[in-house]
């Protein structure tokens with residue numbers, strides 16, 4: 001079996017990652033810098049490192065109520081291992097939770113040059129198409145998105161995709177029946193687009209950021225002594241046939 005890769009090779013008992021010796025990376029670079037190297041093929045500059053660090057930190061956890069944490073803890077509570085429970089949490093990351101970053105980045109990259117943003121948003125609304133990266137189940141304003149955009153501006157990472165995402169948000173909120181804030185997925189999708197990453201890679205950014213949160217949630221569950229989690233009968237509304 002032959003396999004072509006540009007990521008990593010092991011040669012003379014040394015690991016080479018994207019052309020860099022892993023021992024040197026370990027001694028001189030941060031985890032975030034090495035993640036960037038692996039994903040992009042070159043090391044980030046200081047501004048890119050700060051922005052990438054912010055992206056991962058912003059996604060790290062959103063409480064037990066976030067579906068990924070609820071499911072991960074539920075799976076842990078029924079006697080599964082840490083890795084099984086964390087993997088179950090990752091599997092919940094669909095287009096309405098965490099995974100919207102991919103659709104958002106794709107939408108921004110495909111439409112960034114559209115000049116009639118109001119018309120675009122209205123036509124999607126008329127077709128009842130939801131724009132990924134906007135809206136939130138419990139938040140009317142997502143401060144994580146604001147903070148990320150602030151850091152993007154401070155680091156030179158706020159480009160045409162972020163500008164476009166803000167314009168879409170403005171147009172959408174003029175015609176929506178409820179506040180639809182640019183959410184963390186939307187902000188991350190816009191920023192990674194401005195950083196030159198392919199939208200196909202977008203969900204990886206959310207997963208990398210969220211896994212530490214899931215590990216912490218699962219560990220807390222495993223050591224809590226709470227036992228098996230299940231809905232009580234009072235929480236279930238039986239509607240018959």
Ligand SMILES: CC(C)(COP(=O)(O)OP(=O)(O)OC[C@H]1O[C@@H](n2cnc3c(N)ncnc32)[C@H](O)[C@@H]1OP(=O)(O)O)[C@@H](O)C(=O)NCCC(=O)NCCS
Nearest residue numbers: 095096097098100130131132133134135136137177183185
């Ligand atoms: C996150 C989300 C599921 C929350 O939904 P919700 O608060 O329960 O909102 P509802 O499903 O009740 O929708 C309310 C109205 O807003 C509209 N709406 C909600 N999100 C929308 C979006 N992203 N784009 C366009 N319209 C949207 C709905 O079509 C509905 O319109 P209507 O009143 O004219 O029928 C929803 O906003 C969504 O699907 N967003 C896109 C996916 C996303 O970004 N997910 C990441 C969340 S962190």
